Amino acid sequence: MTESVQSFNNDFSRVFSEIRQDFKGYLQYIGGLGYGGVALSEESLRILNDWGKEAMAETLDMIRKDLGTCRRCKLHKGRKHIVFGAGNPRANLVLVGEAPGYEEDLKGQPFVGQAGQLLTRILRAIGLTREDVYICNIIKCRPPGNRNPEADEISTCIPFLRRQLRAIKPRLICALGTIAAQTLLGTNTPISRLRGHFHTYEGIHLLPTYHPAFLLRNPSKKADVWKDMQKLQEAYEKA
Numbered sequence: 001m002t003e004s005v006q007s008f009n010n011d012f013s014r015v016f017s018e019i020r021q022d023f024k025g026y027l028q029y030i031g032g033l034g035y036g037g038v039a040l041s042e043e044s045l046r047i048l049n050d051w052g053k054e055a056m057a058e059t060l061d062m063i064r065k066d067l068g069t070c071r072r073c074k075l076h077k078g079r080k081h082i083v084f085g086a087g088n089p090r091a092n093l094v095l096v097g098e099a100p101g102y103e104e105d106l107k108g109q110p111f112v113g114q115a116g117q118l119l120t121r122i123l124r125a126i127g128l129t130r131e132d133v134y135i136c137n138i139i140k141c142r143p144p145g146n147r148n149p150e151a152d153e154i155s156t157c158i159p160f161l162r163r164q165l166r167a168i169k170p171r172l173i174c175a176l177g178t179i180a181a182q183t184l185l186g187t188n189t190p191i192s193r194l195r196g197h198f199h200t201y202e203g204i205h206l207l208p209t210y211h212p213a214f215l216l217r218n219p220s221k222k223a224d225v226w227k228d229m230q231k232l233q234e235a236y237e238k239a
Contacts (some may be wrong), residue, residue: 060089063163067140073156075141081108085136085164092239093128093232094170095119096161097137098179098211099149105142110135115212119176122212122225126233134168136161138183154183165202171239173204174232177211195228198235207232 064084070076083100086109095111103113111119120130139149139157149157165173175181178191184201185194185208194208209228210221 058163058167060085060164060167063160063167067160070140073141073153075139075143075153078144079141080105082140083108083110083137083142084140085134086110087130087134088132089134089168091132091134091168092171093133093174093236094165094168094172095133095135095174095176096180096184097135097176099137099139099146100142101146101213102142110137111212114216118212118215122229125226126229126236128236134164134170136164138180149179154179158183165204170204172232172235173201173206175206175208177214180211181206181208195224196231198231205235207235 067082067084070082079100081100083104097111100110101113101115103116104110110116119135123129123133138161139153140160141157143149143153173184175184175194181191181194182188184206185199187194191208191210195210197207199206199208207228209225209232210218215222215225
């Protein structure tokens with residue numbers, strides 16, 4: 001966000017707050033004079049107090065509540081749990097994977113299987129824990145047989161991820177694997193060409209790298225991921 005836009009937003013928030021307080025005072029004044037039809041219950045005053053405040057911005061809890069027991073796509077038929085995401089709701093770094101796997105579906109938590117254990121070790125290698133970051137996926141339900149998510153499933157679920165990212169407001173995103181990187185960046189470029197470089201997602205620096213599950217099958221690629229993680233660590237320490 002440019003300084004001019006930020007300045008405008010700050011001025012707007014200040015003026016809006018003054019208007020809100022003046023309006024509240026006016027309602028209380030005319031109510032005190034005995035005029036009818038003035039809603040001055042505790043609830044109406046609470047709503048007026050909160051009106052326009054930053055506290056009204058969407059939170060992860062609000063998004064999870066809206067997601068509910070989601071039946072928006074066919075994946076709900078075979079899932080055991082929705083895997084919404086986990087970690088620090090104010091994280092500077094969000095890691096985005098592809099989709100829940102078998103273990104994640106059983107426990108309702110992201111990256112808890114073998115790939116998740118490897119991700120935990122990768123984070124530890126750059127001085128971070130799972131509690132420092134936020135971890136989620138492009139889609140919230142496990143595809144049958146751990147197949148790749150289909151286009152209709154991604155298009156149905158991606159709005160919830162976008163809302164999560166806007167609620168967290170991270171400085172950095174690490175896209176884990178082809179589907180996460182290509183979906184967030186809106187490209188068909190292979191992950192082998194995307195990784196190793198920072199890109200931009202809605203003004204946020206995004207670094208693609210290989211998915212931990214891919215590393216379990218292709219350990220020779222660990223050196224590439226380590227290079228990516230060093231770049232991520234450097235950017236994180238500056239965030």
